[in-house]
Amino acid sequence: MPDDLATLETQRSKLLEEFLDLGDLRPGSITAVTRRCGKPSCHCAKHNDxxxxxxxxxxxxxxxKTVTESFPNPTALRKAQQEVAEFHRFQKLSQDLVTLNDKICRLRPVEPQRGGWTEQEKKRLLRSIRRWRGK
Structure with a gap:
């Protein structure tokens, strides 16, 4: 069943309310990097370590520019993971809002104008048609 305009507008209002529930957010991705310290006697210097x-x-x-930030402790890591997850939620909500607004715009009826084309608009239109035919 196709959605009617009132239902879609109600869904949009609910979606906009979800934006108010967003917490701290920041873009990026969290990765785990293993490293070698560089000491020749350390276990990490071995071939398959x-x-x-x-x-x-x-x-x-x-x-x-790509910027990388390291975390000093596990608490800072957990905080950043929550912020990145919140950013992903923000992106999903934004995408849903655009999709919903597109549906609303397609369903909303065109309001008729009172006078149609103004004289100035008619002149511009005729000029562009003449130029186009001349090419």
Whole structure:
């Protein structure tokens, strides 16, 4: 069953209310990077050793440049994970809002104008038609 305009507008209002529930957010992705310390006698210098414990980093782009941030403790990592998850939620809500608004715009009837074309608009239209035919 196709949605009617009133139902879609109600859905849009509910969706806009969800934006108010968003918490702190930030873009980026969190990755785990294993590293080697560089000491020749360390276990990480061996051929098949995976390296030291993974270090978690937040990577994002700011003004066209990639910026990486390391976390000093697990609490900071958990905080960043929540913020990135909230950003993903924001992106999903934005996408849903655009989709819903597109449906609303397609269903909303066109309101007739009172006078039709103004004299100025008619002249411009005729000029463009003449130019187009001349090519």
């Amino acid at each position: 995976p390296g030291h414990d993974p270090q978690f980093r937040l990577t994002r782009r700011i003004s066209g």
